[in-house]
Each structure stands twice: as C-alpha cells, then as structure tokens.
Amino acid sequence: MSEKNLNSYKNGPDEQGRFGIFGGRFVAETLMPLILELEDAYEKAKKDPEFQAELDDLNEHYAGRPSPLYFAERLTEHFGGAKLYFKRDELNHTGSHKINNCLGQIQLARRMGKTRIIAETGAGQHGVAVATVAARFGLPCLVYMGATDIERQKPNVFRMKLLGAEIVPVTSGTGTLKDAMNEALRDWVAHVEDTFYIIGTAAGPHPYPAMVRDFQSIIGREAKQQMMLAEGRLPDSLVACIGGGSNAIGLFYEFLDDASVSIYGVEAAGHGIDTDKHAASLTGGKPGVLHGNRTYLLQDEDGQIEEAHSISAGLDYPGIGPEHSWLKETGRVNYVSATDSEALVAFQLCTKLEGIIPALEPSHALAYITHMAPKLPRDHIIIMNMCGRGDKDVFAVAEHLGVEM
Amino acid sequence: MTTDYNKSRIDRRFAALKADGKKALVTFLTAGDPDYDTSLKIIKGLPEAGADVIEIGMPFTDPMADGPAIQASSLRALEAGQNTIKTLQMVREFRKTETDTPIVLMGYYNPIYIYGCDRFIKDALDAGVDGLIIVDLPPEEDDELCIPALAAGLNFIRLATPTTDDKRLPKVLTNTSGFVYYVSITGITGTATPDADIVGAAVNRLKNHTDLPVVVGFGVTTPEQAAAISAQADGVVVGTALVNALKRSLTKDNMGDATTVDSVLSLVRDLKQGIEHAT
Numbered sequence: 001m002s003e004k005n006l007n008s009y010k011n012g013p014d015e016q017g018r019f020g021i022f023g024g025r026f027v028a029e030t031l032m033p034l035i036l037e038l039e040d041a042y043e044k045a046k047k048d049p050e051f052q053a054e055l056d057d058l059n060e061h062y063a064g065r066p067s068p069l070y071f072a073e074r075l076t077e078h079f080g081g082a083k084l085y086f087k088r089d090e091l092n093h094t095g096s097h098k099i100n101n102c103l104g105q106i107q108l109a110r111r112m113g114k115t116r117i118i119a120e121t122g123a124g125q126h127g128v129a130v131a132t133v134a135a136r137f138g139l140p141c142l143v144y145m146g147a148t149d150i151e152r153q154k155p156n157v158f159r160m161k162l163l164g165a166e167i168v169p170v171t172s173g174t175g176t177l178k179d180a181m182n183e184a185l186r187d188w189v190a191h192v193e194d195t196f197y198i199i200g201t202a203a204g205p206h207p208y209p210a211m212v213r214d215f216q217s218i219i220g221r222e223a224k225q226q227m228m229l230a231e232g233r234l235p236d237s238l239v240a241c242i243g244g245g246s247n248a249i250g251l252f253y254e255f256l257d258d259a260s261v262s263i264y265g266v267e268a269a270g271h272g273i274d275t276d277k278h279a280a281s282l283t284g285g286k287p288g289v290l291h292g293n294r295t296y297l298l299q300d301e302d303g304q305i306e307e308a309h310s311i312s313a314g315l316d317y318p319g320i321g322p323e324h325s326w327l328k329e330t331g332r333v334n335y336v337s338a339t340d341s342e343a344l345v346a347f348q349l350c351t352k353l354e355g356i357i358p359a360l361e362p363s364h365a366l367a368y369i370t371h372m373a374p375k376l377p378r379d380h381i382i383i384m385n386m387c388g389r390g391d392k393d394v395f396a397v398a399e400h401l402g403v404e405m
Numbered sequence: 406m407t408t409d410y411n412k413s414r415i416d417r418r419f420a421a422l423k424a425d426g427k428k429a430l431v432t433f434l435t436a437g438d439p440d441y442d443t444s445l446k447i448i449k450g451l452p453e454a455g456a457d458v459i460e461i462g463m464p465f466t467d468p469m470a471d472g473p474a475i476q477a478s479s480l481r482a483l484e485a486g487q488n489t490i491k492t493l494q495m496v497r498e499f500r501k502t503e504t505d506t507p508i509v510l511m512g513y514y515n516p517i518y519i520y521g522c523d524r525f526i527k528d529a530l531d532a533g534v535d536g537l538i539i540v541d542l543p544p545e546e547d548d549e550l551c552i553p554a555l556a557a558g559l560n561f562i563r564l565a566t567p568t569t570d571d572k573r574l575p576k577v578l579t580n581t582s583g584f585v586y587y588v589s590i591t592g593i594t595g596t597a598t599p600d601a602d603i604v605g606a607a608v609n610r611l612k613n614h615t616d617l618p619v620v621v622g623f624g625v626t627t628p629e630q631a632a633a634i635s636a637q638a639d640g641v642v643v644g645t646a647l648v649n650a651l652k653r654s655l656t657k658d659n660m661g662d663a664t665t666v667d668s669v670l671s672l673v674r675d676l677k678q679g680i681e682h683a684t
Contacts, residue, residue, distance in 0.1 A: 182468075186472075190590075
C-alpha cells in the first residue's frame with residue numbers, strides 16, 4: 001500500500017517520470033544511462049539528511065534565505081481590491097529564484113564526482129546562478145546561450161564572464177533558449193563521463209522536472225509559514241509568471257492540495273495570443289515531445305517547433321515544464337497570459353509605487369494582477385512570486401520606451 | 406526457423422549480403438534536402454550506386470542528436486516545404502520502381518506523434534517503409550510507437566552506444582529488429598572519428614547479446630574509414646559525409662543543380678568500392 005494520498009496533486013511523477021501523459025524520458029540512448037544514474041543519485045541524496053543539511057546551510061548563509069514575504073501596501077491601495085503580498089525571491093543572491101535550484105544541483109554534481117558543469121540560459125538569470133555556484137565550488141563552467149539573447153542581455157553575459165564561466169554563443173536554429181538547450185544536450189552527449197548538466201527550469205527528461213521542482217519548492221514552503229505568521233491563514237490566490245515554469249511550480253507546489261487556494265500561472269502573450277508572436281505554450285500550443293519530455297509546445301501542424309516571442313528573454317521558450325501541462329489538464333491551476341506592453345506597464349507601476357524594480361518576467365504576473373486585484377474584495381489575499389529583479393532589464397525597457405541612455 | 410516470407414526486406418538484404426560475404430553500405434540523407442524533386446532523384450539513384458540499405462531522415466527543427474551538417478540539412482528541407490506527408494510520398498514514389506532495397510525512416514518522435522502513431526504506422530507500411538529509427542524513443546518509451554510498429558510488421562531499429570553497458574544492453578535489444586545501429590562515438594553525428602579497433606571490440610560485445618546484424622555509424626566519412634569500420638561489423642552507415650557532399654554542390658542560396666545528384670551518388674560509389682575492396 002502506498003503511503004501517498006490518492007487524492008493529492010503532489011504524488012507525481014510516477015516511475016516513468018510521468019505526470020499524467022506528460023513528462024517521461026524522450027532522450028537518445030547515449031543519454032539514457034546518464035539520466036538513470038542521475039535519478040538514482042538524486043533519490044539517494046533526497047533521503048540523506050547530510051545532503052539536506054548542506055543545502056539548508058547554503059540556502060541560509062549563501063543565498064540569503066528565507067526571502068521575505070512583503071506586503072505591497074501601495075500597490076494594494078492603488079488597486080483598491082485584494083491585498084497583495086510579494087514573495088521576494090528577487091532578493092536572493094544573484095537576483096532571482098534560480099539560485100535555489102543551482103545550489104541543489106551543484107551539490108548533487110559534487111556528490112556524483114562530476115567535474116565539469118554545463119548549462120543553458122535564456123535571459124541569463126540561470127546562467128548567472130550556475131556560473132556563481134560553479135565559482136563557489138571551483139568547477140569549470142560552460143554556458144550555452146542563444147546569440148540573439150547574448151545581444152539583449154549584455155549585463156548578464158558580462159557577469160557570467162566575471163564569474164569565470166565560458167559563454168558559448170548558439171547560432172543554430174533561432175539562436176534563443178530552445179537552441180541553447182539543444183546545444184547543451186549535444187555537449188552532454190559528447191562529454192558523458194565528467195559532465196553535469198544543470199537544467200534551469202522544471203522541464204527536460206525525468207528526473208529534472210521533479211528535481212528542479214523539489215529544489216524550488218522551498219519558495220512555497222516559506223511563503224506558507226510566513227503567511228500564517230502575517231495573516232494567520234492561507235492566501236486566497238497565488239500568481240506567478242511562467243516560461244519553463246520553475247518559479248511558479250516552486251511557489252505552487254506546497255499549496256496544490258489546499259483547495260481554498262486559487263492558483264494562476266501567467267504566460268507571456270508577447271504581441272498577443274492571437275498573433276504568431278507569443279510564448280504561451282499552454283494557452284496557444286498543444287502537447288508534443290521536445291527536450292526529453294512530453295508537454296505543451298508551440299508547433300505547427302507537422303510537429304515542427306515554432307519560435308516563441310516575448311519581451312522577456314526568460315519566458316521566451318516554446319515549451320513548458322510537464323507538471324504544468326498536467327496541472328492545466330486537471331484544472332488545478334488556471335493558466336492565463338499577459339502581453340509585452342501590459343508587462344511594461346506593470347514594470348513601471350511596481351517601480352514607482354513600491355520602489356522595487358521587478359524583472360520583466362514577474363512583471364507579467366503583476367500585469368495579470370492589475371486586472372484581477374481591483375475586482376476582488378479587500379480581504380482576498382494574493383501572493384505573487386517576485387522571482388527576479390529588473391536591473392538586467394533596464395536597458396531593454398529603455399529601448400522599448402524609446403529612451404536614449 | 407522462420408521462412409523467408411516472414412522475414413522483412415531488411416532481414417533478406419542482410420542475409421543475402423552475408424551469403425555473399427559482403428558488408429552493407431547504409432546511406433543516410435535527409436528527405437527533401439535541398440528540395441523534393443532533387444532529393445527523390447538521389448534516393449532513386451542510391452541502389453544502383455551501391456546503397457544496400459537506405460536511411461531517409463525525416464526533418465525536424467530540433468534534431469538534438471545531430472551535428473551541424475545534418476541540422477542544417479533538416480532546416481534546408483523544411484525551408485523547401487518538406488513534411489511527413491511528403492516524406493512518405495517519396496518512399497511511395499521510390500517503391501514504384503524498386504522493391505528490393507530496404508528503406509528505414511530515421512527521425513525524432515514529435516512529427517510522428519503529431520501525425521498520429523497509428524496513422525503513421527499504417528501509412529508508412531502502405532508507402533513501402535521497412536523500418537524506423539526514432540532517436541528520442543529509448544526502450545523506456547516503447548509503448549506508443551515501437552510495440553505497435555513491430556506488431557504491424559515494421560522493423561524497429563535501436564541505437565546502441567558506448568554508454569549502453571552490458572547491464573542495459575538486453576533492455577535496448579528487447580524490442581529491436583532488423584539490425585542494431587551501433588553509435589561509434591559518444592557525441593553527435595559527424596563530429597568525431599571512431600577508432601576501428603575500439604569499434605571492433607564494441608561490436609563483439611553486442612554480438613554476445615544479439616544475432617541481429619550490427620552496423621556502425623556516426624563519424625564515418627571516407628571510403629577508407631568505411632572499409633576499416635565495416636570490416637569490424639556487418640555494415641557501415643554514412644550520413645554526414647553525404648550530406649556535406651550534397652551541400653557543397655548547392656548554389657549560394659541552397660538550390661540544387663545538375664551536379665547535386667551526381668556528387669552524392671559518386672561518393673556513394675566510392676564508399677561502396679572502399680567497402681568491397683576491404684572484403
């Protein structure tokens with residue numbers, strides 16, 4: 001008899017790495033033994049109190065956890081409806097939630113005796129977090145990044161170089177996150193003995209989606225405790241932006257079985273869901289197989305993968321973590337979207353009213369809240385994951401607003 | 406012992422080669438590269454040029470296990486309008502005049518998943534396809550395509566790699582038929598050169614686990630290499646070198662011309678000669 005609660009949303013994935021029909025292990029044979037080895041190592045680490053203790057220590061003293069839960073008073077006043085809290089993961093070391101996952105994975109890499117770290121990055125937030133932990137533990141690090149993204153994320157590129165990482169520009173395909181992931185997988189296939197691939201989002205072949213979720217779910221565990229202290233009860237709604245979906249699953253997971261909590265994942269609608277320039281794979285895509293897992297994908301009628309578009313490089317991915325695909329199909333999470341221009345408005349609003357410059361990614365979450373909050377009663381409590389800070393986006397925003405710097 | 410009637414075209418081809426003491430030349434080209442008509446002409450010319458088994462790549466936007474040459478080839482084909490329906494159509498055209506040379510479709514799962522597995526198996530059989538190699542379907546994901554394809558009479562050919570150890574090999578070989586494709590390097594297509602001795606040892610390791618023919622691919626580019634590698638196995642796969650020969654014949658804007666078909670087929674002839682000299 002399984003100890004797991006049959007009526008829980010927290011049981012996945014199954015032994016095949018599936019969440020319903022989503023997830024799985026769709027990789028070339030060369031990688032298959034590696035991901036089985038990784039799964040085995042991760043299962044052992046999870047049960048080892050020493051692994052958890054090391055990670056707790058790094059989270060506290062290196063990353064700066066717990067991140068605060070902050071009552072966004074002026075935005076709440078401005079909306080005149082629901083009461084808004086930010087889970088401030090942008091205050092973590094390196095400026096986003098990405099460090100949570102990287103600390104976990106590098107600890108695992110070290111336990112497995114791997115001596116070379118590779119990663120893909122879109123906006124550069126994950127790349128910076130990987131370069132940071134690689135520097136901290138003295139491991140060489142290669143970051144694959146689309147040539148298009150290198151151009152629009154120069155500050156992060158330089159940060160990674162300062163941290164000692166080598167940046168490999170990817171020009172194949174469309175030169176964005178999906179192509180960077182293809183190249184990282186190709187690198188891994190060619191360096192199977194010594195290399196650990198730190199995937200940045202809750203996607204890829206099993207066990208990555210579950211492992212990344214586990215490392216990120218500290219966000220929701222903290223938020224729940226902090227909310228009990230602040231308000232003595234659960235929140236009514238959770239809102240987070242979704243690219244691959246790691247910050248969102250990190251916040252949501254702890255609350256999945258709390259039926260009273262409504263959950264919203266906000267995808268990037270780019271120029272609009274009804275145009276061909278968006279990154280909303282759940283709202284505008286259909287199930288397919290890419291990068292080792294079955295999930296919702298932007299694709300054409302022949303199953304060819306289509307380009308995603310978003311003002312935010314971090315959301316610019318044609319897929320989504322498989323657990324989100326499943327949470328969509330079960331109806332537990334509501335998946336909605338916000339456009340580039342709505343995100344820009346929210347970016348400025350948050351900066352002016354709260355003195356917090358949000359990354360463009362969580363600006364999408366806030367953009368949705370600007371529609372949602374005013375219609376809700378004053379005792380409705382929302383937690384939004386402020387998953388990254390906007391320093392990296394200042395140049396891009398200036399350009400969009402037509403400001404010369 | 407089964408009769409010949411129950412054997413696939415692939416089984417018959419390898420049995421005939423073995424009877425003659427010959428090694429198989431397996432060629433890979435992407436369907437629709439650089440365009441449908443040129444690609445079809447090349448494929449129609451392959452048996453006469455010396456190809457014993459024809460692998461046809463089904464183009465995909467994100468070919469994770471392939472190197473730059475085959476990636477670019479996929480994108481050229483897609484750019485020229487290739488899709489799954491047209492790839493099956495090419496096989497149908499080929500089969501109008503050629504009924505002996507086996508055709509294996511090689512690709513990634515998503516275009517088949519979107520086409521629909523059952524519909525794909527039916528249409529592939531109907532077109533005259535003999536086998537499938539689906540790079541991102543390991544034995545762990547056999548339920549959806551591999552097992553129904555085998556049941557319907559298609560061969561399902563699996564890649565074995567240097568990372569597939571003895572413990573894992575039986576699992577990899579369980580639902581494999583036709584032949585085993587040994588990937589000679591840990592890496593992507595066309596990027597490194599395999600060492601013939603190491604390959605020989607690896608093929609012997611495979612032979613301890615299976616009676617199926619073993620062919621070796623990934624990184625075989627010249628007739629000399631083809632000769633050396635095929636001497637260690639039942640055959641050799643050449644892909645990237647053919648794709649490169651095709652690419653070199655194209656105009657600046659990736660159009661094929663009169664030389665395209667010949668430049669590919671003449672390399673096939675050279676490769677075949679290299680292998681025959683060695684055996």
